Amino acid sequence: MSVRILNALTDSSELPMSIASELKKKANELAAQRVSNFDPHIDGAFQCPRCWIEDGRRLRIVTVPSKALGELNTYHCFACNYEITG
Numbered sequence: 672m673s674v675r676i677l678n679a680l681t682d683s684s685e686l687p688m689s690i691a692s693e694l695k696k697k698a699n700e701l702a703a704q705r706v707s708n709f710d711p712h713i714d715g716a717f718q719c720p721r722c723w724i725e726d727g728r729r730l731r732i733v734t735v736p737s738k739a740l741g742e743l744n745t746y747h748c749f750a751c752n753y754e755i756t757g
């Protein structure tokens with residue numbers, strides 16, 4: 672089940688308020704459960720937190736080395752374009 676899709680559905684103004692509220696609650700519960708189960712590593716590589724939390728997919732993020740001395744590396748997920756520097 673996708674947190675991203677549940678949240679998109681709750682943003683739809685065509686749903687009755689009670690159903691939208693229940694979907695939002697389910698999305699929040701699912702996201703919290705995935706955050707608590709998040710393992711940042713996959714076989715020695717880093718796992719994308721967005722793909723895991725929002726879609727339950729275990730995908731690697733790729734290290735993009737810095738271009739200049741003293742700059743931090745960037746980590747990029749090619750599935751969702753999540754990017755973090757560190």
Ligand SMILES: [Zn+2]
Nearest residue numbers: 719722748751
């Ligand atoms: Zn991702």
